[in-house]
Amino acid sequence: MDETLLLQKGQAFLALQPFSVLIGAExxxxxxxxxxxxxxxxxxxxxxxxxxxxxxxxxxADNALTYAGGTALDWAVVTSEFxxxxxxxxxxxxxxxxxxxxxxxxSQAVCRCDVFVLVDGQEKxxxxxxGTIVRLPGKSSAT
Amino acid sequence: MDETLLLQKGQAFLALQPFSVLIGAExxxxxxxxxxxxxxxxxxxxxxxxxxxxxxxxxxADNALTYAGGTALDWAVVTSEFxxxxxxxxxxxxxxxxxxxxxxxxSQAVCRCDVFVLVDGQEKxxxxxxGTIVRLPGKSSAT
Amino acid sequence: MDETLLLQKGQAFLALQPFSVLIGAExxxxxxxxxxxxxxxxxxxxxxxxxxxxxxxxxxADNALTYAGGTALDWAVVTSEFxxxxxxxxxxxxxxxxxxxxxxxxSQAVCRCDVFVLVDGQEKxxxxxxGTIVRLPGKSSAT
Amino acid sequence: MDETLLLQKGQAFLALQPFSVLIGAExxxxxxxxxxxxxxxxxxxxxxxxxxxxxxxxxxADNALTYAGGTALDWAVVTSEFxxxxxxxxxxxxxxxxxxxxxxxxSQAVCRCDVFVLVDGQEKxxxxxxGTIVRLPGKSSAT
Numbered sequence: 185m186d187e188t189l190l191l192q193k194g195q196a197f198l199a200l201q202p203f204s205v206l207i208g209a210e211x212x213x214x215x216x217x218x219x220x221x222x223x224x225x226x227x228x229x230x231x232x233x234x235x236x237x238x239x240x241x242x243x244x245a246d247n248a249l250t251y252a253g254g255t256a257l258d259w260a261v262v263t264s265e266f267x268x269x270x271x272x273x274x275x276x277x278x279x280x281x282x283x284x285x286x287x288x289x290x291s292q293a294v295c296r297c298d299v300f301v302l303v304d305g306q307e308k309x310x311x312x313x314x315g316t317i318v319r320l321p322g323k324s325s326a327t
Numbered sequence: 328m329d330e331t332l333l334l335q336k337g338q339a340f341l342a343l344q345p346f347s348v349l350i351g352a353e354x355x356x357x358x359x360x361x362x363x364x365x366x367x368x369x370x371x372x373x374x375x376x377x378x379x380x381x382x383x384x385x386x387x388a389d390n391a392l393t394y395a396g397g398t399a400l401d402w403a404v405v406t407s408e409f410x411x412x413x414x415x416x417x418x419x420x421x422x423x424x425x426x427x428x429x430x431x432x433x434s435q436a437v438c439r440c441d442v443f444v445l446v447d448g449q450e451k452x453x454x455x456x457x458g459t460i461v462r463l464p465g466k467s468s469a470t
Numbered sequence: 471m472d473e474t475l476l477l478q479k480g481q482a483f484l485a486l487q488p489f490s491v492l493i494g495a496e497x498x499x500x501x502x503x504x505x506x507x508x509x510x511x512x513x514x515x516x517x518x519x520x521x522x523x524x525x526x527x528x529x530x531a532d533n534a535l536t537y538a539g540g541t542a543l544d545w546a547v548v549t550s551e552f553x554x555x556x557x558x559x560x561x562x563x564x565x566x567x568x569x570x571x572x573x574x575x576x577s578q579a580v581c582r583c584d585v586f587v588l589v590d591g592q593e594k595x596x597x598x599x600x601g602t603i604v605r606l607p608g609k610s611s612a613t
Numbered sequence: 614m615d616e617t618l619l620l621q622k623g624q625a626f627l628a629l630q631p632f633s634v635l636i637g638a639e640x641x642x643x644x645x646x647x648x649x650x651x652x653x654x655x656x657x658x659x660x661x662x663x664x665x666x667x668x669x670x671x672x673x674a675d676n677a678l679t680y681a682g683g684t685a686l687d688w689a690v691v692t693s694e695f696x697x698x699x700x701x702x703x704x705x706x707x708x709x710x711x712x713x714x715x716x717x718x719x720s721q722a723v724c725r726c727d728v729f730v731l732v733d734g735q736e737k738x739x740x741x742x743x744g745t746i747v748r749l750p751g752k753s754s755a756t
Contacts, residue, residue, distance in 0.1 A: 203380035237346035239386025267410035267696040269723045271716040287700040294698045410553040412580045414573040430557040437555045489666035523632035525672025553696035
């Protein structure tokens with residue numbers, strides 16, 4: 185699929201997720217096995233110290249992993265599991281989560297994600313994640 | 328600390344997290360090394376299929392792990408890392424995340440969490456998590 | 471299957487793993503979704519400080535997870551992924567890894583494992599693990 | 614430190630680990646925050662299907678993560694936790710585990726590792742790992 189069409193399809197998909205809309209997530213890039221998801225940092229998504237809540241960072245990682253795996257497995261997928269290490273407090277203007285599939289088989293893809301925070305025009309790595317995306321049972325690759 | 332006071336302190340803490348307020352999270356129980364966090368399931372926190380978004384399930388696990396570790400380490404803590412396995416789609420009335428510290432040292436606690444979904448009065452296990460909570464550098468245990 | 475027969479089958483299986491034989495692993499209990507694997511602590515499996523090497527602790531967790539998941543999924547399985555937290559140095563007479571399946575579906579089981587070290591007759595928790603065991607593609611549950 | 618000296622120091626360190634000697638592990642490269650560890654594939658380290666036992670793959674990942682983190686933190690370190698995804702059976706001549714620190718602070722480093730199997734002169738990715746290496750309490754960075 186053309187990458188512009190792929191991105192449009194991905195964005196339409198994101199718009200169907202009420203929680204992603206609530207948070208204000210934006211899909212900025214999507215290609216085979218790769219994805220970039222951004223979340224503008226607003227007061228709503230912070231914790232008590234003014235940092236982005238870890239739950240939002242893990243949301244961004246989880247969703248980016250799913251997109252990266254989804255393009256590698258033809259869309260009808262869910263995240264089976266993932267692991268995340270937080271590296272520094274996320275303070276800045278935007279979260280930028282970039283994920284890629286490092287291996288894709290018939291039924292699952294293993295993906296990694298780097299989550300950056302954009303602060304004064306510079307990206308700082310604030311979390312790294314790794315997880316498994318699986319094809320939904322009964323969904324063929326033509327879905 | 329008296330458990331009623333501990334719970335009140337924990338609830339006051341949660342009220343300071345804008346993201347937890349946005350999601351509607353509730354702290355239902357808190358004791359030394361243990362915690363129960365609930366999230367009422369509302370349309371806002373769903374994904375495209377009507378299930379609770381994985382990001383909310385991971386938020387609940389992350390925050391419950393942090394509370395369990397926080398009580399074991401005297402509060403000034405952050406989640407360093409965690410891992411989550413999703414077991415089934417979360418469909419129902421409430422998420423219930425129960426976490427406990429399985430080991431606490433001077434500077435970190437390792438905790439586990441079970442996330443259930445309450446559906447028609449019954450709890451179904453929908454995710455399990457495990458992670459590390461660390462004391463913030465420079466914070467004494469008296470903080 | 472009768473639990474005595476199940477254990478014998480599991481022990482025969484372990485005897486077919488040259489690496490498990492090299493380490494001296496022993497299967498002490500096996501039932502549906504549960505397993506206990508032990509490793510006598512010998513000089514061969516230590517690291518430079520006289521503790522059991524982390525790689526042996528992770529082997530014990532990995533293999534115990536696989537057995538627990540294997541009985542839940544009818545044997546033809548592999549470990550897809552796992553995560554382990556080391557809690558304290560393993561010093562003592564034996565490693566004891568106890569695993570159980572917390573959820574089993576058609577194609578995968580999610581399992582947890584506690585690894586203890588036996589020292590002077592007492593068990594001390596030294597690691598906790600969580601992972602996914604998957605049925606080998608093309609293997610029916612009758613295998 | 615000169616990289617040749619660093620590698621010699623690392624190799625001397627590996628020689629002090631009886632379990633690494635038992636398996637036949639070799640340290641092939643070591644620099645600040647990076648490491649390459651190899652394990653020749655011998656019958657001893659296999660499982661019942663003739664693949665390298667998962668426990669050996671996880672050993673290689675764990676030890677490579679520790680070296681990568683150790684050089685970033687000045688040596689007196691242990692692995693606190695890690696997660697591994699197995700991607701394909703390891704069949705071939707050698708395991709090659711390459712790890713790097715993606716973030717290093719004062720007391721811990723977060724590292725990633727790719728484990729390849731060398732088969733007919735070609736490297737195939739067979740596992741990916743991510744974990745936390747921590748400085749041993751009470752050990753200064755000058756140790």
